[in-house]
Amino acid sequence: MRTDVPFTDLPAMTREIWPGIAPEFTEALLTGQYIGGAPVAEFERRWARYCGVRHAVGVANGTDALELTLLALGIGAGDEVVVPANTFIATAAAVVRAGATPVFTDVDPDTLLLTPELLAAAITARTRAVMVVHLYGNVADLEGIGCVARAAGIHVVEDAAQAHGAERNGRRAGSAGIAGCFSFYPGKNLGAFGDGGAVVTDDPELAERVRALANHGRSNGSAHYEHEFVGTNSRLDTLQAIALTAKLARLDEWTDARIALADGYRKRLAGTPVRLTGVEDGVRHAYHLMVARVDRRDEVRDLLHRRGIRTGVHYPVPCHRQPPLRRYASAPLPVCEEAARTQFSLPLYPHLTEEQLDLVCEALDEAVSGRAPRE
Structure with missing residues (x-):
């Protein structure tokens, strides 16, 4: 029986x-008001307030948000930035484009996020910052990571591109580090009609x-023709700001719907071979993605596809195995590598x-158990 679930x-x-x-x-x-203006300023004000910080700066996309933050912090050649390898390549690419060196770490086998212990083991005398990735809408242990970072004297930069509205112990993702970096790519929980991004921070000098x-x-x-720095062109445009402001008013409602559906997945798939990523106490997971891990991942996806059920893979190749980043890989990262083979x-x-x-859930249970589809 074929269904259609996008x-x-x-x-x-x-x-x-x-x-x-x-x-x-x-x-x-x-x-003809396409760049800047009141709609952009209004969205920045609302987004800063929503995130629980004093400043938000709209930029062209989430990748720029990461790179511009590193540059604004003065991080570059000779510096190291700790990056979990289970993330989209943009996290590590931003470090390289800023002139610094990414130091890849493994992740927790349950949550697939960076932990304080893994961060502590990766810090060297050259470390200037850690990119904490709140992947899939989950939130890493910001309290523990913050303690390790403060002891080492390094910055915490939050890659919150998938964590709009997510919380840990009542604190919004993006508000705990020196800066939080967001993407508003159309498929995000808060997505524009094209590309967009933002940096949020409590530091006025960093924001400026x-x-x-x-x-x-x-x-x-x-x-207009006075330039204090060699910068770039990375601005959130007016039309995207209009759309984002309207979507922001619905974000909590949409997040609640995602959470309810995720709970439904967890209940229906309990007792099956499907492994769902863990969520720690005190975390309000925003569920940008509902990530599962299974054996024979590609075969399972093909069986679902035949039933009209579309799925994605995030991410089939971890950052330290990507061709342009392999030179930064110093050791195997078994959890990231296992996840790359099994997660979808x-x-x-x-x-x-x-x-x-x-x-x-019915089709997935049948696919992983080898049972024939119901008529």
């Missing part, structure tokens, strides 16, 4: 917000330096129905 459903979210933003969107298009670097090195208040992502989005959830 991996995600971005148009459903757009349909929710479009009636409310259509007039403002059209006005921006027809007046990121803003200047992202705007061709212009400092606040300087003339199940359909999860706010508009997924209970009926679709039942179909996915």
Whole structure:
């Protein structure tokens, strides 16, 4: 029996917000206000408040948010930055593009996140920062990692590209380190109609330096052709800010829906060979992805695909095994490597129905157990 369950459903979210933003969107298009302006400032204000910090700087994408933060912190040649290898390549690429050296670590076998112990083992005299990745919408042990980082005198930079609205002990992802870096790629929990990103921080000087670097090195208040730094062009555009502000008003509601669906997955798949990533006490997992681990991953995905159920793989090649980054790999990282072979992502989005959830879990149970599909 064939069903149709997409991996995600971005148009459903757009349909929710479009009636409310259509007039403002059209006005921006027809007046030519495409860069900056009140909509961007308003979104930055709202996003900072939502994250529980004083400053937010909109940038062009999440990768730029990471790189600009490192540059604004003065991290570059001769410096090391600790990076968990189980992440999207952008985390490590930002370190390399800033001129620094990524030091790859393994991750916890249950949560697949960086731990304080793994960080402590990776720190050297050259370490300047750690990139804490809140992968899949989960939140790493910020308290423990923060203690290790303070003792070593290094910065904590949060890669929260997948953790919009996630919390640990009541504190939002992105608000615990010197800076939090977000992506608003369309598929994120808070996604734009194109690319977008932001850096959030309580440090006003860091915020201003990121803003200047992202705007061709212009400092606040300087003339259009006066440049204090060699910067780049990485600005959140007006149309994306309009869409993001509207979606932000629904983010908690959509996150609650994701959490309820994730709970449904956990209940339905309990007792099966499917391993779901762990969540520690005190964490409000935002469930950007519902990640499972199974033997014969590719075969299982193919069986689901034949039933019309779309899945994803995040990520089939860990960072330290990527060709341009292999020179930074100093040792095997067995947990990351095992996860790369076995992990895949199940359909999860706010508009997924209970009926679709039942179909996915039934088909997955049949695929991993070798039972024939029900008629």
